[in-house]
Amino acid sequence: MFIPLIKQTIEKSLVEKPEGIVIAKLISEIRKACPSIDRQSIKEAIRTLLDDGSLMYVNRLGQTMISTNVNRPVKISERIWIAPPNTSLHDISSGSVLIKISPGIAFGNGIHPTTKMCLKAMDFIFMSGAKIKSMLDIGTGTGILAIAASLLGAEKCIGTDIDACARSEARANIISNSISKQKIDIIDTEIGLLALQPDLVTANLRYPTLISMSDLIASAVNKEGYAILSGMRPEEKEFVCKKYCKKFELLQEYSESGWNALLLKTNTM
Incomplete structure (x- = not known):
């Protein structure tokens, strides 16, 4: 039941840290934003978001971090989706506009x-x-x-x-x-x-x-x-x-x- 709220908090945290965030720090930030949610519930929600592909593990300088999963289509608006170059039109709904973007250093993904x-x-x-x-x-x-x-x-x-x-x-x-x-x-x-x-x-x-x-x-x-x-x-x-x-x-x-x-x-x- 807490997953939508936790997901929103995670996305907000990752806006300023697109390269990823250390798991312990992420849990701490969620606890600060949502003090009524216990640590175990947060861990379970993160695990669910990892399993459904919303989040992904990344390794930065020997540290395991959590980041937004950029290797799947993301729906932006009524018709617009963003996806990596290898995504096919079959992966999204008909009538949609699929924009293929390679994550780069100019302005992310x-x-x-x-x-x-x-x-x-x-x-x-x-x-x-x-x-x-x-x-x-x-x-x-x-x-x-x-x-x-x-x-x-x-x-x-x-x-x-x-x-x-x-x-x-x-x-x-x-x-x-x-x-x-x-x-x-x-x-x-x-x-x-x-x-x-x-x-x-x-x-x-x-x-x-x-x-x-x-x-x-x-x-x-x-x-x-x-x-x-x-x-x-x-x-x-x-x-x-x-x-x-x-x-x-x-x-x-x-x-x-x-x-x-x-x-x-x-x-x-």
């Missing part, structure tokens, strides 16, 4: 809360019937958001990143998803120099960058477009909203494990 919220917001836009022909992803990392937009129906996506390693990983992930170079372009060009005014701009960045780039992001979106902003903490959300309110109206807010994201639409009034 795509299941960080800030990324998941972007994907949920994107799925919401496409399911609402909005016409998203072009998309720009700022700080693309693994390329997951550009890949998702392409698989959901966008005709042209551009991912920008100043990190050469991230760009390399993104291009490899695009190939894993059988998407042509004509549909997704990964570049290091500054967004202010791009002629494209896309229907959707995504920016999964930290708060200072979201603030400093607000004018560039606002001017990049076309007059009937959308923006998805993620990477802010709850106490930062209000300041981000104020910074973008002149150009956009707020459609949706998302929160998960101490992170927030916003779905915005260009204000045409």
